[in-house]
Amino acid sequence: xxxxxxxxxxxxxxxxxxxxxxxxxxxxxxxxxxxxxxxxxxxxxxxxxxxxxxxxxxxxxxxxxxxxxxxxxxxxxxxxxxxxxxxxxxxxxxxxxxxxxxxxxxxxxxxxxxxxxxxxxxxxxxxxxxxxxxxxxxxxxxxxxxxxxxx
Numbered sequence: 721x722x723x724x725x726x727x728x729x730x731x732x733x734x735x736x737x738x739x740x741x742x743x744x745x746x747x748x749x750x751x752x753x754x755x756x757x758x759x760x761x762x763x764x765x766x767x768x769x770x771x772x773x774x775x776x777x778x779x780x781x782x783x784x785x786x787x788x789x790x791x792x793x794x795x796x797x798x799x800x801x802x803x804x805x806x807x808x809x810x811x812x813x814x815x816x817x818x819x820x821x822x823x824x825x826x827x828x829x830x831x832x833x834x835x836x837x838x839x840x841x842x843x844x845x846x847x848x849x850x851x852x853x854x855x856x857x858x859x860x861x862x863x864x865x866x867x868x869x870x871x
Contacts, residue, residue: 723776723777723809723812724775724776724777724778725774725775725776725809725812725816726774726775726778727772727773727774727775727816727820728772728773728775729771729772729773730766730771730772730773730783730785731773732763732766733780734766734773734780734783735759735762735763735766735783736759737779737780738762738773738780738781738782738783738801738802738803739757739758739759739762739763740759741803741804741805742758742762742801742802742803743802743803743804743806743807745836745838745839745840745841745842746758746801746802746839746842748836748838748839749835749836749838749839749842750762750801752836752859752860752862752864753834753836753859753860753862753864755860758801761801762783762801765783765785765799765801766783766785768787769785769786769787769797769799770785770786770787771783771784771785772784772785772820774802774816776805776809776812779805781802781803781805781806782800782801782802782803782805782806782813783800783801783802784798784799784800784801784820785798785799786798786799786824786827786828786831788827789832793829793830794827794828794829794830795828795829795830795831795832796827796828796830796831796832797831797832797833798824798831798832798833798869799833800842807841814848817845817848817849821849821850821869825871828871829870829871830868830869830870830871831868831869832866832867832868832869833866833867834857834859834864834865834866834867835864835865835867836862836863836864837856837863837864837865838862838863843865846867846869849869850869850870851867851868851869852867852868852869852870853865853866853867854866854867854868
């Protein structure tokens with residue numbers, strides 16, 4: 721069954737909708753990284769970023785964004801958090817990912833962040849996106865790995 725996926729500028733009401741239904745691995749990662757609830761972590765990311773929401777059949781299911789790390793060097797941070805709906809439509813998700821990868825680099829040469837080593841679906845997706853992984857970091861007693869995407 722085909723679904724309608726639209727990417728729109730993120731807004732505050734999307735935060736609550738996605739946070740209430742966030743997939744377990746993303747919610748665990750939010751708690752481990754920030755010590756906050758998924759709602760608070762997503763709201764912080766939304767406020768600090770140029771953020772977008774993927775609407776699946778009109779319902780907010782995924783939010784992602786970028787923020788500046790080093791403007792002069794063209795380095796930014798990238799993040800993505802979603803609901804279980806993402807996993808139900810892998811083809812649509814990968815298609816949108818490929819299209820938006822190019823758009824996210826309009827301001828950056830390099831995008832980086834960390835991902836929880838337990839979040840295997842996100843790591844698999846990041847590899848598909850061409851991410852390179854480097855050192856592991858301990859954040860609040862949990863192991864995260866640094867990743868980098870290049871233009």
